Structure formats: structure tokens, C-alpha cells
Amino acid sequence: MLKNSEFVNKLRNSGLRPTKQRLKICEVLFNRDKTFHFTINDLAKSISEKFNEKISLATIYNTVHAFKDKGYLKEITISSDKSYFDTNITKHHHFYDEDTNLLIDCNDNEIGKVNIKNNITGKKISSVEVLVRVASDTQNQN
Amino acid sequence: MLKNSEFVNKLRNSGLRPTKQRLKICEVLFNRDKTFHFTINDLAKSISEKFNEKISLATIYNTVHAFKDKGYLKEITISSDKSYFDTNITKHHHFYDEDTNLLIDCNDNEIGKVNIKNNITGKKISSVEVLVRVASDTQNQN
DNA sequence: CATTTAGTTTAGAACTATTATAAATTAATA
DNA sequence: TATTAATTTATAATAGTTCTAAACTAAATG
Ligand SMILES: [Mn+2]
Ligand SMILES: [Mn+2]
Ligand SMILES: [Zn+2]
Ligand SMILES: [Zn+2]
Numbered sequence: 001m002l003k004n005s006e007f008v009n010k011l012r013n014s015g016l017r018p019t020k021q022r023l024k025i026c027e028v029l030f031n032r033d034k035t036f037h038f039t040i041n042d043l044a045k046s047i048s049e050k051f052n053e054k055i056s057l058a059t060i061y062n063t064v065h066a067f068k069d070k071g072y073l074k075e076i077t078i079s080s081d082k083s084y085f086d087t088n089i090t091k092h093h094h095f096y097d098e099d100t101n102l103l104i105d106c107n108d109n110e111i112g113k114v115n116i117k118n119n120i121t122g123k124k125i126s127s128v129e130v131l132v133r134v135a136s137d138t139q140n141q142n
Numbered sequence: 143m144l145k146n147s148e149f150v151n152k153l154r155n156s157g158l159r160p161t162k163q164r165l166k167i168c169e170v171l172f173n174r175d176k177t178f179h180f181t182i183n184d185l186a187k188s189i190s191e192k193f194n195e196k197i198s199l200a201t202i203y204n205t206v207h208a209f210k211d212k213g214y215l216k217e218i219t220i221s222s223d224k225s226y227f228d229t230n231i232t233k234h235h236h237f238y239d240e241d242t243n244l245l246i247d248c249n250d251n252e253i254g255k256v257n258i259k260n261n262i263t264g265k266k267i268s269s270v271e272v273l274v275r276v277a278s279d280t281q282n283q284n
Numbered sequence: 285c286a287t288t289t290a291g292t293t294t295a296g297a298a299c300t301a302t303t304a305t306a307a308a309t310t311a312a313t314a
Numbered sequence: 315t316a317t318t319a320a321t322t323t324a325t326a327a328t329a330g331t332t333c334t335a336a337a338c339t340a341a342a343t344g
Contacts, residue, residue, distance in 0.1 A: 019321065056323045061302070080217075080225040082301070095262055104262065112257035114272055120237055120246065123276035130256055130272050134265035161292065198294045203331070224330070
């Protein structure tokens, strides 16, 4: 299987050995068509559903953070009470549906380039992120 | 003092009685020239420094949340491990200095209008926020 | 006033996401 | 095989936040 060596590479590049637990994490994270926006709990649940076997939370946290540090995952901050991660590591923006708590990727058709006219002296821009919060038409009219 | 009745109004509008603890919180939050970006801990520290007297964290949390719900404060999400609040309740964007952990307001001179071309069907946009993370030129060159 | 009622403050407990720890297990190396 | 290094795991610790319930204060009532 071609995919497997990809996972091994990602793990090795992140400074981690390709163990069976970590390969299962990779399966859930990277063996999919669409972007996966997830919390650690979402991921833990997906793993245990797919493999009928739990992996320790510590291992999941460690692996996700190693991937994030290496740039194989992005962290998205939408709320202060949970961390969200994203398998789409390209520069992109998000809609956040406050009704369903789901993140949706924006492409350039949906949000134009953000025009930053002045940056702070002596500083380099490390990221530019737009978050568009949306909610059902009939509620939250504030 | 003119300011005091303003505080009383804000409290009453938020469904809170104007007690001495809450008026102190108002002093620190609203009796200032520049925008205040703060965590609950920042606020608690400011209060105890200004008045040489601690106010219970529960009171601070409650009051800040009431003001937020009423729209007298905004919550800014930059990190998943702490909540940040903002006394500038107008629509605006932020620079976040990763070296100093400070938020800086952007005005329209600095970031142009964000062009949202397509919204999600049946949903209403409740906010649009841009966060520009910046860091010192000589480090974090990723 | 005096009494009653309702709202508030507070310390500390509870909760939850996250991180740290350290022993048991597994993998790599010699 | 023996030795060493890395990993997994359960569980403890931590930190921000929310909850609770008792003591306190303010407002309303008669
Ligand atoms: Mn993190
Ligand atoms: Mn909150
Ligand atoms: Zn995304
Ligand atoms: Zn601001």
C-alpha cells in the first residue's frame, strides 16, 4: 500500500517512530478525501470507531502536537475552551457555523485576499487568518 | 463625577446592580483612554494594583461575562488556553505579537475591508475577524 | 424603622482540557 | 541474546473556568 510509506515518512520527519498506534492515527488523519477539522476528542472517537480499539489520549496529544510542530497539521483557534486542528495545511480561511460548531474551509472564490497595508515595524507576518462566524438566519440576530 | 453614572448604566443594562466591587471593575475597564485587551488574570491584577484590594475571581468572571453578553466587551480568540477580552467593541481586526503576547488593534488604514463573496446558504454572518500574527524578524522564520 | 426578600460576594469545590510522570511494554541496536 | 532507547499507557498534576452554598448587603415592604 502506497499510503503507508507516506505515513511513515510523516512520522519520521516529525521525529517519531512509526508505531502501530501512530499509524492508526495517520490513517484517520490523512487517509481521507476531504479536510478534517477536529478536536482531540473527535480524533480519539474516530480512531476507536474505526479500529474498535482505544489509543491513549497521551499518545494522541503527543502525535498531533508533533505533526502540528512539523507543519503537517494546523491549529485553528475558534474558541477558548477547545483546540481545533485542521488537515488542510494550505493558507486558507474559515466559516464557523455557530449552530453546528463546524468549521468550513473557504477558498479564494469566497474570501478575497486580505489587504494588509501597514505591518508593525520590525515584525514579520507569520499568518493571516480570517474567521467568519455564521449562524442560522432566524436566531442570534445581534 | 460624570463617569460614575455611566458605569451604573452599563451595569443596570447588563442586569447587574451597581455594587462597589462592580464599580471598581468598571473603573479599570472603562475609565481609560486606550483600548484594553486583557485576560481575566490581567484584569484581576489591575484591580488589585489600583485599589490595593482583591475582588473575588468569581465576581470578576461574572461581571465580565455579563458585559460581554450585553456587548460592552468583546471576546477575542487567539489561543485556546486563555480567554482574551477587548474594551473596543467596534468591528476591528488585530495584530497579535507572538513575542510579547500583546494584541494591537487595526484600523481600516491597516487592513482593508474583507471581501466575502459567497456566504453559506441560509446563514447570516455574525462576525468577520482577521487575526494577523506577527513575530520578530530574527526568529520564527517559518 | 423593622422585617422580609432578593441579589451579591466569596472561598473553595468541581469540572474539563491539557500536560507531565513514571512504570510497563516494545522496538532498535550491539 | 543482551542492552539500550523509545513508546504507550494509566493516572496524577495543572490551569482556566464554572459552580455552589453560606455569609453578607441592598432593596422593598409594611
Ligand atoms: Mn496546544
Ligand atoms: Mn467564556
Ligand atoms: Zn480548514
Ligand atoms: Zn481590539
